[in-house]
Each structure stands twice: as C-alpha cells, then as structure tokens.
Amino acid sequence: MSAPKLLLVEDDTALAELLEYRFASEGYEVRTSADGDEALVMAAEDTPDLVLLDWMIEGTSGIEVCRRLRRDKATAHVPIIMLTAREAEDDRVRGLETGADDYVTKPFSPRELLARVSAVLRRVRPALAGETIETGDIKLDPVAHRVERRGRALQIGPTEYRLLKFFMEHPRRVFSRSQLLDAVWGTGSEIEERTVDVHIRRLRKAIALDNARDPIRTVRSAGYALEPV
Amino acid sequence: MSAPKLLLVEDDTALAELLEYRFASEGYEVRTSADGDEALVMAAEDTPDLVLLDWMIEGTSGIEVCRRLRRDKATAHVPIIMLTAREAEDDRVRGLETGADDYVTKPFSPRELLARVSAVLRRVRPALAGETIETGDIKLDPVAHRVERRGRALQIGPTEYRLLKFFMEHPRRVFSRSQLLDAVWGTGSEIEERTVDVHIRRLRKAIALDNARDPIRTVRSAGYALEPV
DNA sequence: TCTTATTGTCACAAATTTGTCGAAAAAATG
DNA sequence: CATTTTTTCGACAAATTTGTGACAATAAGA
Known part of the structure; x- marks a missing residue:
C-alpha cells in the first residue's frame, strides 16, 4: 500500500x-x-x-x-x-x-x-x-513492481512493465503509437513509432499464457488497447 | 484518436x-x-x-x-x-x-x-x-473505438468506422457523395465519387445482422442517410 | 571485466484495407 | 416496354498497416 x-x-x-x-x-x-x-x-x-x-x-x-x-x-x-x-x-x-x-x-x-x-x-x-490495479485476470502491484496473471507471476521487462501499467490505468481505451510514446517513453522522445509495435509484441509474449486470449487489441490505423480478459 | x-x-x-x-x-x-x-x-x-x-x-x-x-x-x-x-x-x-x-x-x-x-x-x-453515441440499435464508443449492434460487437474497417461515426453524429440527414468525401476522407481528396458507394456497401455489410433492417437509406440522385433502426 | 538483459531499428512476411472497374440490378423516364 | 440513369455487387491489384525474427548498441549486474 x-x-x-x-x-x-x-x-x-x-x-x-x-x-x-x-x-x-x-x-x-x-x-x-x-x-x-x-x-x-x-x-x-x-x-x-x-x-x-x-x-x-x-x-x-x-x-x-x-x-x-x-x-x-x-x-x-x-x-x-x-x-x-x-x-x-x-x-x-x-x-x-x-x-x-x-x-x-x-x-x-x-x-x-x-x-x-x-x-x-x-x-x-x-x-x-489503489494499491494494485486489476484488469481482467491480470494484477499489477505498482509498489512491489510485480505482475501476475491467474496467480502465476509474469516475468516482464522495464519498458513492457510501464507500457502494461499505462494500459491498465486506462483499460479499453485505444491509444495511438504517438500517445504511447508520450506516455511511456516521455514527451519529446525521438523514437520511431514502429518501435511501439515491437514492444507491444514483447508485452504480448510476456503476458501470454496457454489457453488464454491475448488481451491486447490491435485497432488498425488507430493504435492498441487493453481489454479485460 | x-x-x-x-x-x-x-x-x-x-x-x-x-x-x-x-x-x-x-x-x-x-x-x-x-x-x-x-x-x-x-x-x-x-x-x-x-x-x-x-x-x-x-x-x-x-x-x-x-x-x-x-x-x-x-x-x-x-x-x-x-x-x-x-x-x-x-x-x-x-x-x-x-x-x-x-x-x-x-x-x-x-x-x-x-x-x-x-x-x-x-x-x-x-x-x-469521448461520449458513446447511440443511433437506433447501434452503439459507437469513440474512446474504445468499438461498435456494437444489439450487444454484438461488429468488425469494421477504418474507413467504414469513420463513415459510420460521421453518420451517427448527424442521424437522418442526407449527405451527398461529395459531402461524405469531404467529411470522411478530408477536404481536397482526389477520389472518385463512386468510391463512396463501395464503402457504403461495405459499411452495410459490416453492420448487417440477420433479421435486422438496413439502417442506411439511399436517396436516389442525392446521397445517403442513416436512419435510427 | 565479463556476462546477461534490455533497447531501438531494420527488413521482410503476412494480413488487411483501399480505390476502381465492369456487369448486373433497380429505379426513373417517356 | 424500351431506354436512360443511378445504384449494387463481386473481383482485383495496389497500397497500407502489422507481426516477427534478427542484430548491434547500451545498460545493468555479478
């Protein structure tokens, strides 16, 4: 807490x-x-x-x-x-x-x-x-810096963690790559927009679980969004 | 966004x-x-x-x-x-x-x-x-970039989404192809007016539902309009 | 210092979308 | 009913957008 x-x-x-x-x-x-x-x-x-x-x-x-x-x-x-x-x-x-x-x-x-x-x-x-955010079956504890899904702890890199946290703070909402760059990398970062795609993929891989649907929705020509479960 | x-x-x-x-x-x-x-x-x-x-x-x-x-x-x-x-x-x-x-x-x-x-x-x-708009039995959430009809989520392409959103913002109103080009494609787009027809058709297909009437009205030699339900 | 992780970019493959045609269908016109 | 106008529909190839694996450069730890 x-x-x-x-x-x-x-x-x-x-x-x-x-x-x-x-x-x-x-x-x-x-x-x-x-x-x-x-x-x-x-x-x-x-x-x-x-x-x-x-x-x-x-x-x-x-x-x-x-x-x-x-x-x-x-x-x-x-x-x-x-x-x-x-x-x-x-x-x-x-x-x-x-x-x-x-x-x-x-x-x-x-x-x-x-x-x-x-x-x-x-x-x-x-x-x-609140101390921990919960979106669908994913739990994120910002204090302990820990993420788990269905009880299982997930191993997740620093950037992916920030990305996930941001998504979990605004579930369902679609963000453009540029918005994500601002929010996760910081305003004015001179980074290629396509880099976001790569981190999305890494995040997807990190939170993937057998027999579990991918909670990250791709919205073509608009961006990405995190959907509960 | x-x-x-x-x-x-x-x-x-x-x-x-x-x-x-x-x-x-x-x-x-x-x-x-x-x-x-x-x-x-x-x-x-x-x-x-x-x-x-x-x-x-x-x-x-x-x-x-x-x-x-x-x-x-x-x-x-x-x-x-x-x-x-x-x-x-x-x-x-x-x-x-x-x-x-x-x-x-x-x-x-x-x-x-x-x-x-x-x-x-x-x-x-x-x-x-950022408010969701509702026209007849169609709901559109601009933040989540999501469209549903009678509870069922619709799969819809980028252009069709913009087109539908525009229609839903001005229900019942008839728009000429040229007006739709301006509003949805952006002013000054060099696109055939006939192309609008094709996207209208695609939109119709995307929002079609069994036993549901087509909410898009064709106004011959004038354009199209979205009618609630 | 050595070893391991993490990052940002590319290039290429895969998937989806887009604008146009032309033929068929439908609706007006006379 | 024949003709003309307008709209619908299916098919395509081009263009756009995403997904992926690899790689070199850095950063972080041991």
Whole structure:
C-alpha cells in the first residue's frame, strides 16, 4: 500500500494543522512548509505525488514556487493544486498559465479539497489511488513492481512493465503509437513509432499464457488497447 | 484518436498564445489566425470542429466571419463560440442571432473557456467529447473505438468506422457523395465519387445482422442517410 | 571485466484495407 | 416496354498497416 505523499505549502498555521490532520486520517502522508524556498528543498529531497500550494505565502511567491517546480525535471510532472485567497480572476489565469492543475478558492471545506486532490490524483496517477490495479485476470502491484496473471507471476521487462501499467490505468481505451510514446517513453522522445509495435509484441509474449486470449487489441490505423480478459 | 480541431480567431497575440498553450495541453489541436479573411481560408482548407471567434478583430468583423462560415456549406454546421469584450448586450444578441452557439465575455479564465468548449462539443458532437453515441440499435464508443449492434460487437474497417461515426453524429440527414468525401476522407481528396458507394456497401455489410433492417437509406440522385433502426 | 538483459531499428512476411472497374440490378423516364 | 440513369455487387491489384525474427548498441549486474 502506498500512501500518496502530499506537500502542503501554507503559512496559515491553523489551516495547515487542520488540513494535515484531515488528510492524515484519510491515509495521506503530509509534509508541511510555511515557506516557499523550504518547500522547494523538500520537494527536491523527496518528490511528492501532489503539491497543495497557497498562492499568497511570505517570501517566494506561490507563482514562483510553481514555476520552479515545473522547471526541475524531477518535479515537472507533479500535479499542483493552488489555494487562492480571493476570487481574483487574474491570479487564476496566471496560476493555470504557470502550470497548476486545479485551484480552490478560500474559504473551502477540507472535504472539498479532499475531493479535488482525489480527482487530480486519479486523473494523473491512477495507480496511486489503489494499491494494485486489476484488469481482467491480470494484477499489477505498482509498489512491489510485480505482475501476475491467474496467480502465476509474469516475468516482464522495464519498458513492457510501464507500457502494461499505462494500459491498465486506462483499460479499453485505444491509444495511438504517438500517445504511447508520450506516455511511456516521455514527451519529446525521438523514437520511431514502429518501435511501439515491437514492444507491444514483447508485452504480448510476456503476458501470454496457454489457453488464454491475448488481451491486447490491435485497432488498425488507430493504435492498441487493453481489454479485460 | 481524434483530437478536436479548434480554429482560434484572435488578434490579441498574448491571449492567443496563452489559449493555444492551454488547449494544446488538454489535447486539442489548435490553429490560430489574427485575421478574419485568413481564418475563413483556413476553415475552408481544413474544416475545424469548433471556432473560437473574437468579436472585435481587425479587418473583417467577427460578425461577418460568422456569417460567411454559416454560408459556406462545408462550415455551416461548425459550432462557434464568440469572445466578446465587455458586457455588450447588443453584441451578444447579434452574435447569437447570427448563429454563434455560445459566448464568453472577457476577461475569462482558460478554464472557463475550456469548460464552454467541452460543453458545446458534447452537445453538438458527442463523439468528439469521448461520449458513446447511440443511433437506433447501434452503439459507437469513440474512446474504445468499438461498435456494437444489439450487444454484438461488429468488425469494421477504418474507413467504414469513420463513415459510420460521421453518420451517427448527424442521424437522418442526407449527405451527398461529395459531402461524405469531404467529411470522411478530408477536404481536397482526389477520389472518385463512386468510391463512396463501395464503402457504403461495405459499411452495410459490416453492420448487417440477420433479421435486422438496413439502417442506411439511399436517396436516389442525392446521397445517403442513416436512419435510427 | 565479463556476462546477461534490455533497447531501438531494420527488413521482410503476412494480413488487411483501399480505390476502381465492369456487369448486373433497380429505379426513373417517356 | 424500351431506354436512360443511378445504384449494387463481386473481383482485383495496389497500397497500407502489422507481426516477427534478427542484430548491434547500451545498460545493468555479478
């Protein structure tokens, strides 16, 4: 089981404590910082799964923290939810422009924030929502980095593992080779699209089982999809 | 995969770039023009799925662009969202009269505009928003790229799939072969009109079912239409 | 360092799809 | 009923898209 790690950047101590308590009791692992620079250091030391960022903090402003998080490769893809004080349209626009994934305007209820966090995490890192993902007769444990089908453990290479995990996070959905390259190899990878085919074949071979149907569907001129069983 | 194609007509470069970035990161394919006449040419060359139209642009006015888009057969049904400056009631009324589908008043947040775009697309072209469409006893899931009729999955080729999807997005409407060529094969394809007949036949064969009536109606000397059930 | 895995590409085979024809069938026309 | 127009249908060869095995280059481990 992997508790999602949150980094809360908030200088209102009372609010911070309240949120810390609430999120902890919901199974999150929360670390808090009241200061922008300190938060950046903490993020660098142990990459969080999501950042809750108050827009109006002392010292380095929220927008600046956001920008730096995005600039650093390790934290570039960590989702950010910003906590804005007022209904400042400008702030909102700038925040989203800088790369925040969502925002909540104060005052908000912890319940509301929990819902947003859960929604964003589900969208960005589905594997974090539950400990193991299951699609059809295949089980994948992201923590143990282990895959099994019908009880039998599968031996699977690194790239194939990532590919399978991505498919399992979006079952039934068809992805083009280019989308798969972005998702599994990383955006901007300069790799031939046909290479995807080869890895699909390797994945198929790795998860193959006697008397079991191939769960990977080829959609001609569109891409591939993982179908349960 | 079908990234919805947007055409943004906006002469405020800064705003245009911001929107372009945000929409692109949400999976839209955006092309931008700062000029009304140029926009019309772009729309004619590659019919967009939706037009974002600033009401106050230099040269040909937004209202005029709107009118011309509606006049041209190929773009007549493309939804338009207008971006109006202030709370100009007059503009809003005139815009909606001219045929815009929705409007957003500046200043707006990208998020807000994204929501509108998504809403309009869902209303007008549900398949583009990723919703499954249903026409009679045929169901089409654009995300899974899957078609079924009365529960049974249909095997269907790429071109037939696109053709069926197009028909299902505009049920009951009769399309000429030339319109179908534009919509399914892409504008400017140099293909014999007779070829459409052949694909219609293939589609009919693919969706045929025992004891089920053929849902594709032939309108002699006019074209074809899809009728529910 | 040596050995074993993993990766990205190719080239070629296999499978599927595509655009056109021409003949047959069907529907309008007179 | 004969003629003309339009659509359906079966067949093909060309073109496109996928599946596969092999291979050299790297990376990872022992």
